[in-house]
Every structure is written in C-alpha cells, then in structure tokens.
Amino acid sequence: MKLTEKFLDYVFQNKLFINPLISDSGEIINILKLGRKNELEGPDYLNAKIEINGTKLKTDIELELNKNDWLRHNHHKNNLYNQVKIQMYFYDYDKNTNFKNQMIKPNYHINLSNQLIYPFSEIFENWQKSNTKKNIYPCNISKLKNSQNIHKLIFCYGKKNLNLKFLKIEKYINKYGYLKTLVILISRGLGYGANKNIFTKIALNIDFEKLKKICSDCRRSKVQEIIMQELIKISNYILEKNKITRNWHSLKTRPKNNYIIRLNNLKNLISNILFFDENDFLNYLNTHCSNTKSFIAFFESLLSDRLYKLGDAHTKLIFANAILPFLYVYSKISSDNFYKKRYWNMLYKLSGCLINYKLINICEIMGIYQKTQKKSFIYQLGLLYIHDNFCKRKIYENN
Numbered sequence: 001m002k003l004t005e006k007f008l009d010y011v012f013q014n015k016l017f018i019n020p021l022i023s024d025s026g027e028i029i030n031i032l033k034l035g036r037k038n039e040l041e042g043p044d045y046l047n048a049k050i051e052i053n054g055t056k057l058k059t060d061i062e063l064e065l066n067k068n069d070w071l072r073h074n075h076h077k078n079n080l081y082n083q084v085k086i087q088m089y090f091y092d093y094d095k096n097t098n099f100k101n102q103m104i105k106p107n108y109h110i111n112l113s114n115q116l117i118y119p120f121s122e123i124f125e126n127w128q129k130s131n132t133k134k135n136i137y138p139c140n141i142s143k144l145k146n147s148q149n150i151h152k153l154i155f156c157y158g159k160k161n162l163n164l165k166f167l168k169i170e171k172y173i174n175k176y177g178y179l180k181t182l183v184i185l186i187s188r189g190l191g192y193g194a195n196k197n198i199f200t201k202i203a204l205n206i207d208f209e210k211l212k213k214i215c216s217d218c219r220r221s222k223v224q225e226i227i228m229q230e231l232i233k234i235s236n237y238i239l240e241k242n243k244i245t246r247n248w249h250s251l252k253t254r255p256k257n258n259y260i261i262r263l264n265n266l267k268n269l270i271s272n273i274l275f276f277d278e279n280d281f282l283n284y285l286n287t288h289c290s291n292t293k294s295f296i297a298f299f300e301s302l303l304s305d306r307l308y309k310l311g312d313a314h315t316k317l318i319f320a321n322a323i324l325p326f327l328y329v330y331s332k333i334s335s336d337n338f339y340k341k342r343y344w345n346m347l348y349k350l351s352g353c354l355i356n357y358k359l360i361n362i363c364e365i366m367g368i369y370q371k372t373q374k375k376s377f378i379y380q381l382g383l384l385y386i387h388d389n390f391c392k393r394k395i396y397e398n399n
Helices: 005-013 120-129 141-145 150-176 178-190 196-204 208-215 220-241 259-273 278-288 292-303 312-333 337-349 357-366 377-389
Strands: 028-033 045-052 055-066 084-091 108-111
Touching: 005 055, 005 084, 005 120, 045 084, 150 178, 150 312, 150 377, 178 196, 178 259, 178 278, 178 292, 178 312, 196 220, 196 259, 208 220, 220 259, 259 292, 278 292, 278 312, 292 312, 312 337, 337 377, 357 377
Parallel strands: 055 084, 084 108
Antiparallel strands: 028 045, 045 055
16 A cells, blocks of 8 residues: 555554654654644644643644645645644655745644654554544444434534535536536526426526627516526426426425426526626625625525515525535635635534435434524535435444
C-alpha cells in the first residue's frame, strides 16, 4: 500500500509520535490537545492546543506528505489556513522550499518521520491492517441506534451529505455555467417529490441562447408566453418519451402542488433572469440578500406571480436544498471566503424544512422524535444519508 496523507492522519490521531516534538528550527512543542478533525475544506485539524516555551496556544494543524505540499496545494493563497501555526510532514524532497515571502505560512514545521514512538515499518504494517484509519462511523443501523453520540453522528453524516451535494453542484457548474445550473437546481426543487427528475430534465433541455434571441424584442407578457410554450413542449416530449403521467406523489404534510402551477413558477423564474449577465446576478445576490429572510423573499418574488404563488414552506425548501448550496459552491470557486463563510453559517443555522417519507421512516426505525429532526436542515440530511446508505441494503437487524 502506498504511503498517503491518511497514514499521517493515522499517526496523528493515535498519537504515535514522541511528545513533546522538536520543530525544524529547534523549538520544543508539546501537543496538549489534537483538536477537531476537519471534514470540510481547510486545515486537517482545528483548534488544537499546544505549549511552546511554557506558553499555551490554540492552533490549526496541517498534515502534509511532503513539506513543499503547502505551496503545491496553494495553502499560502487560501485564508482558511491563516490560523495554522504547525505543519507536520513526512518528507522534504525539496530542501530549498522557501516560506519566507508567503503571507500565509505555518510558524513551525515538524518532521514526523524521525519522531515516531515505534519503528516506521511496525506502524505502517498496523495501518495497513486497520484499513488506513479508524472509522468513527458505525457500520449498521443497530450500532448507530445504540451509539451514545447518536445525534452528533447524524450531524456528521449530514455534513458528509452536504459535501456530496457541493461536489454535484460543482460538476453542473463546470458543464452548464452558473445561471443554468441555478435554474436546474431550482427546477429540481419545484418538482420536489415524484416530479423531481422530470423537472430536472426540463431545465436541462432549455436552450437559453435560443430563448434570448426569440424574446429579445418582445414585451414581458409575450416573453412569458414564449417561455411557457417552450416548457410545455419540452415537458410533453419528456413525459411521452418516458411514458410518465402527470402524477404528484404527495404527503399530507406537504403543501399543495400541481404540475402546471410549478411549470408556471419555472416560467416566472426564467423570464425574470433570462437577460441578466450571470456575474451581475450573482453579485446582486451577494450584496442585496444579507440573511435567510431576505433571500427567501427575493426568490419567492422571482418564482411567484398573482396567479401562481409559491408558498413559504416550498420556497424555504428550495432555498435550503438548492440556492444556498449553490451560492456556497459559487463562493468557493470564486475564492470569496467572506461569502463562503456566510452561506455555510446560514446552512448550519437553518431549521429542518424537508418533507420526505424517508425521514418519517428512518425516524421510526431509530426512535427519533419528528420534532427533533425538524430543528436542523443538516440533521435532516444526515438522516437521509443513513436511510440511503443503510436502509436500502436492508440492514435493519441486530448484527
């Protein structure tokens, strides 16, 4: 097995190094607390506690296979790494690595390869046997259900599910651009339930450049008429091709929805943003929508009109499931850490808004109150991850 950063993580998590450690420049550094493992972008460990010359400090810690990886991975240009005082590494292939001129750099560099408490070969062999690193997640429903940290683990799964969502959105952006990706995600939210995939396909088949040319000299009412005709044409083609009827799978708790009403909401969205430059539109969102309430009100105005209104519950669902994750990814791609942090905080604080039969089922299986899962959107994503990755394999029994 090839040596990777996961090996360093194994060494660090299991404290297989001498303590105190000696830095490259000769400082004696005592690791008092390892810190919290970071599952998102940024340093590997957050809020670790160290002691240097009798002074206790808090720091983030970055683990690198090679010392020069700090520059190769562009950490010196990323503000997420500005709290990193310690870089731990295993190799120093480029002896001339120069950190002096970098604005963001670690204060201390520690070579772990010569400060292990057991021979390298022994640790490496044990790492291979343990399948890289210790898995903190239970392997089946019964173990998860009986875990003392059940709610913390569900939240961890929620963040994992959210990261998967971010990756999918990034792929969409790379393929379709920002504005069309946003329309696809909102359209998917409009079709929440049995029509989710149909509405996704409708948005994928919209030719925005063609619509711009046709509608360039038209009045607003005519623009909406042309867009609606195009949506119905695409919709009928998809329904006929896939032999699907216009059924809306509904739960008693879900707000009333209708296929044609939701197509009209999509028509309103497209007519409102069709002639926007995508960067201008996204910058407008960043500067004019400063909180959850203003975002929801703005998008409700884009999607609704006098005849076809989108309720608060459905708008909040689209905001949580599509708009906020999209804006987080946009900020990440733009390297705008201010807005990226803002959107993450919004997601973190958002109450549960998903209405899903999977949530009802998994709460019954795990003995979780329905009110509990409604307190947090990320918590709901964690429950959905558990349902999709455990229940579909029918791992319900006690193993």
